[in-house]
Amino acid sequence: MPNTSRRVLGLAVVALLGFALFNFPLLSLADGHSGPLGAPALLLYIFGVWAVLIVLAAVLRR
Amino acid sequence: MSTLPVATVLAVSLAYLGLLFVIALLVERRIERGRQLVRSPTIYALSLAVYCTSWTFFGSVGVAATQGIGFLPIYLGPTLMALLWPTLMVKCLRIAKRDRITTIADFIASRYGKRRGLAALVALICVIGVLPYLALQLKAVAAGFTLLTSGSASMRGGLFGDTALVITLVMAAFTIMFGTRHLDASERHEGLVAAIAFESVVKLCAFLAVGLFACFVLFDGPAVLFAEAAAHPRLSALWRFETSAGGWFDWSVLILLSMAAVTLLPRQFQVAVVENVDEAHVRRATWQFPLYLLTINLFVLPLACAGVLLIGPALAADDYVLGLPMQSGHPYLALLVFIGGTSAATGMIIVETTALATMISNDLVLPGLLHRAYAADLGRLLLLIRRGAILIVALLGYLYFRYAGEARSLVSIGLISFAAVAQLAPAFFGGLYWRLGTRSGAYAGLLAGFVVWGYTLLLPSASHSGWLPAQWLIEGPLGIVWLRPQALFGMDGVTAITHGVFWSLLANAAAYVGVSLATRADAQESAQAALFVGALQRDAERPIPLWRGGVALPELRALLVRILGEARAQAALEAYRNRHGGRVDDNDPGLLQHVESVLAGAIGSASARTLVASIAREAPLGLEEVMHILDEASQVLHYSRALSARTRELRDANRRLQELDQLKDEFMSTVTHELRTPLTSIRAFSEILADNPALDPDERARYLGIIIRETERLTRLINQVLDFARLEQGEAQWRIEPVALGAAIGDAAASVRQLFDDAGVALEVGPVPDDWWVRADADRLQQVLLNLLGNALKFAPPRRGRVEVSATRDGASVCVAVDDNGPGVAAQDVETVFEKFRQSGSNLTAKPQGTGLGLPISRHIVERFGGRIWVQPRSGGGASFRFTLPLEESA
Incomplete structure (x- = not known):
């Protein structure tokens, strides 16, 4: 039981973290640059964070 | 641009819808035959992807082509929300299962005391609010169909005169076949869910196909595509946040708005809560659903770039997804894409109208019928109402499309619906986590929010379409400038959506909290509030009896038969009988509770309560009694704590006993030792005396003296032990x-x-x-x-x-x-x-x-x-x- 609530809490923290990473000012750090493949860095940043969140969610649900 | 014959497109589309229907039918057959289909958590996660509609499929590319990454917050919000599901969704599931919740309106009304008025208000907000969203789907499919068959996006003329109307009717027919096969809405539509999961796979594959096609066939890989786009002046500007997605505040509001929407949209509530078969599935969906969202968004920006580069202003940006394969001479790929888009729209329309129809029948129409004595089978009437409601909702969606939505982009239409559904957020989340929220507060908040939403978002959208004079948007009603609906109190510099969401939710939340604090909940409400807020506590499963007396069995039976029909009524009573050791008495309050909950599954909790109240001889419990019951519940908790304290005491006592037992053993050995010492000497000296008759008299006297002393010591010892035993047992004689x-x-x-x-x-x-x-x-x-x-x-x-x-x-x-x-x-x-x-x-x-x-x-x-x-x-x-x-x- 404590483990479950720990994981639930962990996921909520990840959600908060995600909200911070997806918003000003952190989001603006990637703005205006261009990354690999010539894709906009902003786009790569968002998809990168997104993927990390999903991995964290998959790990934490176990 | 190469086109396809109407007959081909029509045949393939209908065949696809038929395939969905067959899937649903097969699944339901298997269940009817008693073969419990193993519903995997992945099917649950896929059915949640009904969130991605033709808005996602066609509209995202449209947004990306005009506003850059502005299409993303709508998917980032749900991703963050999914991370909160293990607590939030599980709580909703527990509540919904206990109270047999069938819709979001039912859920909110149930929280605030199961009153029909509130259920009706929520249902009304949902129906009106979701109409633009339905219109969006119809528009997308109609536009796609026209583009595919005629190469232009004009939707009038053609084979049926009005493509969108035909599509509306076909969709309504399919929804009726899918969603209203049975009455009990809480008995899940397993077939429907399987079909939805299937269509989620189809739309994802179709979208990935066209994305890969754009990246690797139309261009030599994403690097080339991005390089060309970077050279395009308008596209490269889109890649910068400041010049594309609007302000940061707009961005954040969209994230929050979509977080609310993914929870509160009637169809999301339907698949996530009502159709859920296993709480454990939520855990898998926590990462699978966001993964789905990420995947379906991967090619949005590349497609938008390709569209701008290759098509440009020749087509509306919303049509790029379909236009790219069409223009490059791949009509059959375009057909596949169209099927994917239709799939996305169909899933949304079927689930959304099913959910709305349930609300309309349970919360808007049924309450008017309950008080009349219908001798006829009310169950059949309910199904008819529901089918009629589906048709009406679909047609209303069509009307909105025809008169307000035709000229606007898909996403701007959809966001209006998001904002409407977000009005449920204060009452919903407040109800889940704040015990003091009252029904009056919920009414006040919903009304305030809904009115402001209508004024700032719905009316302007009608004005833009020429339905109302546009003049008042610019000058304000009656020339009052600070009342301009899109710049209330002079608020400027944000998008219309942000503006509307901000004011409506501010009014909503303020009214909800303020009125809640100013009013007191009645008995039923307090009980429900406690059950909702405390739903995750371990003893919350125990239903609280809210009926004092009972009703004679035949009367209850008659009520059940009236709503559910003979067979299901019998089954419901059997179920209760089995749970209570084969006996059902008249006037059993528990049975009344059971009947209410069974009826709630069919006609919603508010109506069920009204019906049961109408035949119950005694009124529902008053505030004092409910409080008493709640106290009892907390006393049980108290007792269990007392019990564990008692256990601890007993354990201590036991340990003490064992200690005493050990002491007793020591005592025994002490006493034995003490007894043996004199006995040994008595025996030794007696033997000397017996063996030596000729002992000299002095010696003999000394030995006898020792024997006597030892005997006295022995006597003293024994007396003491006996004395102590007497004292211990309180048998000693006292002369005070x-x-x-x-x-x-x-x-x-x-x-x-x-x-x-x-x-x-x-x-x-x-x-x-x-x-x-x-x-x-x-x-x-x-x-x-x-x-x-x-x-x-x-x-x-x-x-x-x-x-x-x-x-x-x-x-x-x-x-x-x-x-x-x-x-x-x-x-x-x-x-x-x-x-x-x-x-x-x-x-x-x-x-x-x-x-x-x-x-x-x-x-x-x-x-x-x-x-x-x-x-x-x-x-x-x-x-x-x-x-x-x-x-x-x-x-």
Whole structure:
């Protein structure tokens, strides 16, 4: 039981973290640059964070 | 641009819809045949992807082509929300299963006391709010169909005169077939969910196909595509946040808005809560659903770039997804894409209208019918109502599309619906986590939010379409500038959506909280509030009985049959009977509860409550009683805590018992040892006497003397043990009378003086006034004094020993002290020397003589006299045994 609530809490923290990473000012750090493949860095940043969140969610649900 | 014949597109589309239907049918057949289909968590996650509609499929690319990454917040929000599901969704699931919740309107009304008025208001907000969203789907499919068959996006003319209307009717027909096959909405539509999961796979594959096609066929890989786009002046500007997605505040509001929407949209609530079969599925969906969202968004920006580069303004940006394969001469890929888009739209329309129809029938239409006595089968009537509602909702969506949505982009239409559904957020989340939220607060918040939403978002959208004069948007109603619907109080510089969401939710939340704090909940409400807020607590499963009396069985049966039909009514009663050991009595409040919950599954909790109340002889419980019941519930908790405390006490007692048991064993060995010593010497000397008849008389007399002394010692020991047993069991005889303390001490001293002299221990008795009389049993008092003196003698050092007896008066009692100059009593033994079977000193070292019963016996006696006995260290070494006795009132 404590483990479950720990994981639930962990996921909520990840959600908060995600909200911070997806918003000003952190989001603006990637703005205006261009990354690999010539894709906009902003786009790569968002998809990168997104993927990390999903991995964290998959790990934490176990 | 190559086109496809209408017949081909039509045939393929209908075949696809048919395939969906067959999937649903097969799944339901399997279940009907009793084969419980194993519903995997992945199917649950895929069915949640009904969130991605043709908005996602066509509209995202449209947004990306005009506003850059502005399409993303709508998917980032749900991703963050999914992370909160293990607590939030699980809570909703517990509540929904207990109360047999069938819609979001039912859920909110149930939280605030199961009143029909609130359910109706929520249903109304949902129906009106979601209409633009439905219109969006119709528009997307109609536009796609027209583009595919004629190469232009004009939707009038063509085979049926009005493509969108035909599509509307086909969709309504399919929804009726899917969603209203049975009455009990809480009995899940397994077939429907399977079909939705399937369509989620189809739309994802179709979108990935066209994305890969754009990246690798139309361009030589994403790098080339991005390089060309970077050279395009308008596209490269889109990649910068400031020049594309609007302000940061707009961005954040969209994230929050989509977080609310993914929870509160009627269709999301349907698939996530109502259709859920297993709480554990939520855990998998926590990462699978966001993964789906990420995947379907991967190619949005590349497609948008390709569209701008290759098509440009020749088509609306919303049509790029379909236009790219069309224009490059791949009509069959375009057909696949169209099927994917239709899939996305169909899934949304089917689930959304099913959910809305349930709300309309349960919360808007049914309450008007309940009070009339319909002899006919109400169940069949309900199904008819639901089918009619589906058709009406679909047609209303069509009307919105025709008169308000035709000219606008898909996403701007959809966001209006998001904002409407977000109005449920304060009442919903407040209801889940804030116990003080009241029904009046929910009413106030919903009304305020809905009105502001209508004013700032719905009316302007109608004005933009020429439905209302556009003049008032710019000048304000009646020329009042600060009331301009898209710049309320002069708020400017944000998008219309942000503006509307901000004001409506501000009004909503303020009214909800303010009115909630100003009003008090009634009984039913308080009970529901406690159940909702505390839904995750372990004992929340226990239903709280809210009916005092019961109703005769035939009456309840008749009610169930009226709604559910004969077979299902019988099954419901059987279920209750089985759960209660085969017996169902008339007037069983639990049965009433059961019937209410079964009915709630079919007609919604508010209507069910009204129906049951109409036949229950007694009113529902009042506030006091509900509070009492809740108290009882918390008392159970209290009792269980008390029980665990009691268990702890028992465990302690048990440990003490074991300790005592061990002490008893030690005592037995002590006593045995003490008995054996005299016995051995008696036997030895007896044998000497028996074997040597010619022993000289002096010798013989000495041996006999020893035998007699040892026998006396033996007798004394046995007497003590018996005496103690008698004292312990309270069987001793007492003769309490005034006793002269001085005389008693004197007698005791006299009888032991010889022993002290023999041991070379000095015995001094202090002066005791003659008029000190104590209430005691003279013999027992002697026993105490002799015990203490014997004890002192035992520990006093031979020849240097010194024992003093003294008595001092202390108010109404007198304290007798027997002091010695022996080794004293160790601090840890001060309490235990008076316990039976204890002896001073370690068991392992040499034991002092005696049974160890002297002091316990003394304590018994002194306490029986009403005094107390203790030992304290003496200054200068030695122990001071003291006891008090009450003084007799001197006559």
